[in-house]
Amino acid sequence: MFDVGRSSFIFLTKMTSELFVQYLLAGITYGSIYAIVAIGFNIIYNTTGIINFAQGEFVMFGGMIAITLLQFMPLPLAIILAVILTMIIGAGIEICFIRWLKAPSVLRLVIITIGISILSREVAVHVWGESIRSLPYFVGNEITSISILGARISPQVLWVVAASGLMFICLGIFFKTTSVGREMRACASNRKAATLCGINTENMVTLSFVLSAGMGALAGCMMSPITYSQYDMGTGLAIKGFTVAILGGLGSSGGAVAAGLLLGVIEAFSVSVVPLAFQDAIAIAILLIILFIRPQGLFGSKEASALKEF
Amino acid sequence: MKKLASKFLMAVAAMSLFAAPAMAETIKVGAILAATGPASFLGGPEARTLEMLVEEVNAKGGINGNKIELIIKDSAASPEKAISFAKQLIEEDKVLAIIGPSTSGETMKIKNICEQAKTPLLSCGAAEVIVNPVASYVFKTPQKDSYAVKKIYMEMNKLGIKKIAVLAGNTGFGKAGKGQLLKIAPEFGIEIVEVEVYDKKSNDLSAVVAKIKANKEVQAVINWSIVPAQAIVPKNMRQAGWDVPLFQSHGFGNIKYVEAAGAAAEGIIFPAGRLLIADTLSADNPQKELLMAYIKNYEAKFKEPASTFGGHAYDAFTILMAAIEVAGNDRDKVRSAIENMKGFPGTGGVFTFSAEDHNGLDIDAFQMMIVKDGKFVAYEK
Numbered sequence: 001m002f003d004v005g006r007s008s009f010i011f012l013t014k015m016t017s018e019l020f021v022q023y024l025l026a027g028i029t030y031g032s033i034y035a036i037v038a039i040g041f042n043i044i045y046n047t048t049g050i051i052n053f054a055q056g057e058f059v060m061f062g063g064m065i066a067i068t069l070l071q072f073m074p075l076p077l078a079i080i081l082a083v084i085l086t087m088i089i090g091a092g093i094e095i096c097f098i099r100w101l102k103a104p105s106v107l108r109l110v111i112i113t114i115g116i117s118i119l120s121r122e123v124a125v126h127v128w129g130e131s132i133r134s135l136p137y138f139v140g141n142e143i144t145s146i147s148i149l150g151a152r153i154s155p156q157v158l159w160v161v162a163a164s165g166l167m168f169i170c171l172g173i174f175f176k177t178t179s180v181g182r183e184m185r186a187c188a189s190n191r192k193a194a195t196l197c198g199i200n201t202e203n204m205v206t207l208s209f210v211l212s213a214g215m216g217a218l219a220g221c222m223m224s225p226i227t228y229s230q231y232d233m234g235t236g237l238a239i240k241g242f243t244v245a246i247l248g249g250l251g252s253s254g255g256a257v258a259a260g261l262l263l264g265v266i267e268a269f270s271v272s273v274v275p276l277a278f279q280d281a282i283a284i285a286i287l288l289i290i291l292f293i294r295p296q297g298l299f300g301s302k303e304a305s306a307l308k309e310f
Numbered sequence: 311m312k313k314l315a316s317k318f319l320m321a322v323a324a325m326s327l328f329a330a331p332a333m334a335e336t337i338k339v340g341a342i343l344a345a346t347g348p349a350s351f352l353g354g355p356e357a358r359t360l361e362m363l364v365e366e367v368n369a370k371g372g373i374n375g376n377k378i379e380l381i382i383k384d385s386a387a388s389p390e391k392a393i394s395f396a397k398q399l400i401e402e403d404k405v406l407a408i409i410g411p412s413t414s415g416e417t418m419k420i421k422n423i424c425e426q427a428k429t430p431l432l433s434c435g436a437a438e439v440i441v442n443p444v445a446s447y448v449f450k451t452p453q454k455d456s457y458a459v460k461k462i463y464m465e466m467n468k469l470g471i472k473k474i475a476v477l478a479g480n481t482g483f484g485k486a487g488k489g490q491l492l493k494i495a496p497e498f499g500i501e502i503v504e505v506e507v508y509d510k511k512s513n514d515l516s517a518v519v520a521k522i523k524a525n526k527e528v529q530a531v532i533n534w535s536i537v538p539a540q541a542i543v544p545k546n547m548r549q550a551g552w553d554v555p556l557f558q559s560h561g562f563g564n565i566k567y568v569e570a571a572g573a574a575a576e577g578i579i580f581p582a583g584r585l586l587i588a589d590t591l592s593a594d595n596p597q598k599e600l601l602m603a604y605i606k607n608y609e610a611k612f613k614e615p616a617s618t619f620g621g622h623a624y625d626a627f628t629i630l631m632a633a634i635e636v637a638g639n640d641r642d643k644v645r646s647a648i649e650n651m652k653g654f655p656g657t658g659g660v661f662t663f664s665a666e667d668h669n670g671l672d673i674d675a676f677q678m679m680i681v682k683d684g685k686f687v688a689y690e691k
Contacts, residue, residue, distance in 0.1 A: 022520040022550070030514065130350030132538045132570055142574035143548040152551040153516070226545075227513035228538055228570060232347070236511050268517040276518045277480055277507040 018150035023268045025148065029157045029226070031264020032164035036219040037241025038248065038256035039171065040212035046188035046251050047201075047208040050109040054093065055216060055241060056234025057120035061086045062217025063229030064124060067133045075138065083217045090213025094206045117234065124231035135224040156225045163222045167215055168257055184208065188251070243287050249297030259298055336379040337372075337406055337639050339630065340399035342420070343434070343623070344412040347386030348510055349481075349536065351564060353412040355620030356434055357382055358612050359604075360409065363627045366607075373634050385411055392416035393423065400427045406639055409626045410434055412619075413536075415482030421448050430645045432626035434619070436560065437486035441668040447645055449668045451625035452618075453583065453658055455483075457673040458560045459490045461581040462532060463498035465678055465689070471530045471555070475504035475522045477515075477543060479535030484510070487534035487559055503527050512539055519546040530554050536561040541571035548574040555579060560676065563618035568681055579689055581676040583618045583658045586686040596655040604657060621657030628656060 037055055044052040066082035073081070097112055104112075137144065137156050145152040175181040186194040187204040195201050220229065227233070244263055248255025263283055270282045290298060341360055344353030364380040372378055381403055383395040392411045399405045400423070407430040411417050414437035424431040425445045433440050433450040440450045466474070474495075478488040488507065495502050504522045508515060522528060531554060533543045540562050547556060556578050563582040568575040584591060588601035604624055608616040629648060637643035651670070654661040659675025680689040 016524070019520055019524050023517055026514070026517040026520065029516070125346055130346055130354050131566055132351075132541070134570060136572075142545050142572035145549040145551055147551075151520075152549060154545075154549040228541070230538065233513070236513075271517040271521050275507060276515075277509065280509060 016150075019272075021149045021151035022153075023272065024265060025151055025153050025157060027265030027268030028261060029153075029160055029264070030267060031261035032161050032257075033219060033223055033227075033237070033260075034240045034244045034263055035257045035260025036164050036167060036215055037237050038244035038260055039168065039253050040216045041241055041245040042251050042253055042256055043171075043208050043212040043215075045245070047184060047191075047205050048098070048109070050106060050113065051242065051245075052209070052212070053110065053113040053238055053242075054117040054120055054234070055212065056236070056238030057117050057124075058086055058090060058213045058216030058234075059220035059223075059237055060124060060229060060231065060234045061089055061120070061213075062220030063135065063224040063233075064128050064133070064220075064231070065217070066221045067135055067224065067229060068128070070135065075136070079135075079218070079221045082221060083214050086217035086220075087210045087214040090209040091206055093213075094209035098205065098209075099202055117238070121232055121234065128231060130231065132228045132230045133224075134228045135221060137225045154226065156222075160219075160222045160226065163218060167218065168253065171211075171215075171253060180207070240283070243283060247287060247290055247298055249299045252297070252299050255297060255299030262298075336377045337634060338379045338381060338403055340395075340403060340405035340408040341380060341382045341623075342385050342392050342395045342399070342408060342410040342412075342416070343382060344387035344416070345382070345384040347388070349387035349413050351566070351617075352434065352536065352619045353384070353387070353410075355564075355608075355614075355617050356410070356412055356623035357384075359608065359620040359623045360627055362607060362611055363624065367631060373631055374638070376634075376639065378631075381405065385416060387413055387416065389416050389419040393419050396420040396423050400424070400429050405429070406634070406641060407432065407630055407644060409623060409630065413482055414440060414486055417448075417450070418482070421445055424448060428641055428645075430630070430641060430648065432630055432648075434622040434626060436483055438490070438669075439486060444666060444668050446649075447641075449626075449629075449648055449663070449670075451622045451629070451656065451658055451661075451669075453560060453671050453675045454669055455487050455559070456490050456494065457671075457676055458581045459487070459494050460498075460673060461676045461678060462557050462579075463494060463500055465557075465579065466500060466530065467498055469530075469555070472499065473501050473503050473527045473529050475506075475525070475528045475531045476502050477506050477508065477518070477522075477531065477533040477535075479510045479512075479539055480507050481510050481536060483536045483559075483561060484534055491532060491534065508535075508539060510535070510539070513542065514546070515539065515542055516546045516550065519543070519550050519552070523547075523550055523552045528554060530557060532557045532559075534559045534561075538567075538570065541567045541575070544571045544574040544578060560618070563686075565615045565617070565686065568684055568686070572684075575681045575684070578681045580679055582679050582686070583621060583675060584677055585616065585618050585621045585657045586679060587677065587688050590688065596653075596660055597657070600655060601657055618657070625656035625658050625661070629654060629661065 040055045062082050065085050066078045069078035069081055138159055139155045146155050175185055183199045184204050187201050191201050244260045248259030267279050343357045345357040364378055368377050385391040409432050412434050414435035417433040417435040417440050425447050431448045436452040436455050438454045438456050476491050478484040504525055506518050558578055558580040560582050562580045584597055585601050591598045605616045633644045633647035637647040649663050651663045659671040661670035663670040678689040679686045
């Protein structure tokens with residue numbers, strides 16, 4: 001049954017076009033979730049040079065808060081308010097734990113964010129308990145499905161993909177055209193020079209936490225009907241998101257999207273060749289191979305990565 | 311400063327003097343439960359059930375006038391933590407007996423520790439390996455997984471299902487269940503044409519559902535897990551427009567999973583203890599009265615539906631208390647009192663222990679259930 005040879009034979013001969021599309025769509029669903037988490041990593045990395053390991057917890061908070069608020073208000077309002085509240089949490093975390101540090105080392109910041117991640121999980125388990133919860137499907141219910149090229153998927157998948165795409169585009173516009181966005185980018189390329197130009201870099205760092213918290217929260221709401229929300233969902237997401245961020249080249253949003261989709265699709269198709277239990281092993285193996293061949297990531301530039309301290 | 315310190319010391323000495331006589335009258339019972347972490351849906355209700363029962367027992371004046379002191383340790387389903395807590399409870403706290411752990415994997419890790427320390431262990435883990443081979447100090451209250459498998463296969467025979475797919479989580483429970491499913495299938499003339507194991511953290515299984523759906527021979531699917539995947543598999547199957555019967559393990563006995571899976575849970579068939587359909591049992595059923603009382607008290611106290619998992623802890627605790635009542639605060643006597651217990655009604659069934667059978671339940675402890683209109687009902691066909 002676990003004979004790889006036989007399975008790949010099936011893969012080659014029996015892979016119908018519906019099955020192909022089915023795997024592809026499943027891959028795009030996972031992939032866009034990974035990409036959003038990875039972009040969250042990148043935003044903070046760009047302004048502070050650290051990896052925020054509490055990124056997965058923002059996703060969890062978004063979903064959980066929206067589920068709680070849903071008891072008092074309609075769904076769209078609950079999601080908007082959940083995103084805003086998570087942004088406030090993001091800002092609070094930065095102001096309480098990061099802002100007052102004077103020239104901290106990378107290691108110290110990493111340990112702090114890991115601590116924040118554990119703290120957030122503990123808070124969540126005390127507030128919401130250990131049970132799994134979910135938002136209702138935005139359209140239809142658990143058994144509603146739509147047909148795309150012969151494959152059947154839940155309409156919620158389209159929400160996830162559309163929201164991820166929209167966030168990516170809006171973020172691009174924000175960084176390119178608005179003055180705040182430009183200030184953040186300046187902060188990213190050289191913090192000292194940005195300070196000399198009169199940019200308040202401390203506020204930019206807070207803003208980066210707010211942005212990535214908001215993105216994580218929105219992703220958390222969109223995926224909640226499909227994957228459920230639970231107090232400890234953040235860790236697994238953070239690992240996948242981190243893999244994708246590295247794979248795409250730390251700091252590159254476009255790279256994160258490409259790498260996220262790539263990893264998602266590889267994971268989905270790997271199911272047809274090897275047993276499901278090895279799905280995560282494949283993702284990590286690919287990560288290792290790429291780090292050996294291209295340490296700067298698939299889409300990162302060698303010169304840029306040489307200048308970074310982490 | 312010195313004066314203050316000596317005053318403090320005196321106060322401590324005085325306190326311990328007053329406390330000492332009260333300590334002598336308490337019987338210490340340990341519990342290792344996965345109250346948080348990935349198996350918290352088992353350990354949470356179990357821990358709450360024990361808290362409630364200890365309160366009840368002590369409010370009534372304890373067992374033969376002795377108060378019960380319960381020490382609950384949260385293992386978060388980690389076998390390493392379970393091992394160190396077991397040693398701590400046995401060597402430092404010197405407990406009379408240990409209830410738990412919640413999962414089969416943890417139980418297997420501490421089975422020998424308890425056996426060597428001659429401390430009775432009443433596990434809430436489901437896998438049969440806990441009591442087969444029998445260790446003289448190790449008992450378990452959930453029904454055996456082999457009976458759950460047989461019950462499912464008997465139902466499949468009635469429905470004329472011959473070729474099936476098996477999905478299992480990579481937990482101790484999932485692995486043990488998969489093993490039993492593969493081993494017992496030939497006895498019932500059932501052929502397993504697809505097997506997949508998924509990670510316990512999986513949150514979307516649509517790719518693997520697409521894979522097994524592509525095998526047109528599959529007439530039914532059995533999903534064996536204790537993780538949220540129990541709600542994810544039905545959703546992914548129905549979203550893929552696949553409507554073959556879905557069977558799940560006795561791990562599905564929590565109404566929260568039905569709520570989580572929503573409309574996709576309709577028609578799921580699974581074996582479980584009678585707790586889930588307590589209100590429909592006839593009045594002369596020996597389990598009826600205690601089930602109704604447990605459900606009422608639990609739901610009033612914790613504002614959440616009672617589950618069969620909390621019931622496993624209920625059974626472990628009431629069996630232990632009944633044994634203490636006849637045997638007193640003595641590990642060996644308590645052990646043989648449990649082993650000689652006959653016809654003891656619990657939430658999981660009617661327990662009859664023996665030197666060979668440390669589970670005490672037979673296949674009739676299971677009842678096939680189906681999800682109908684978002685509720686569990688007895689499945690009769």
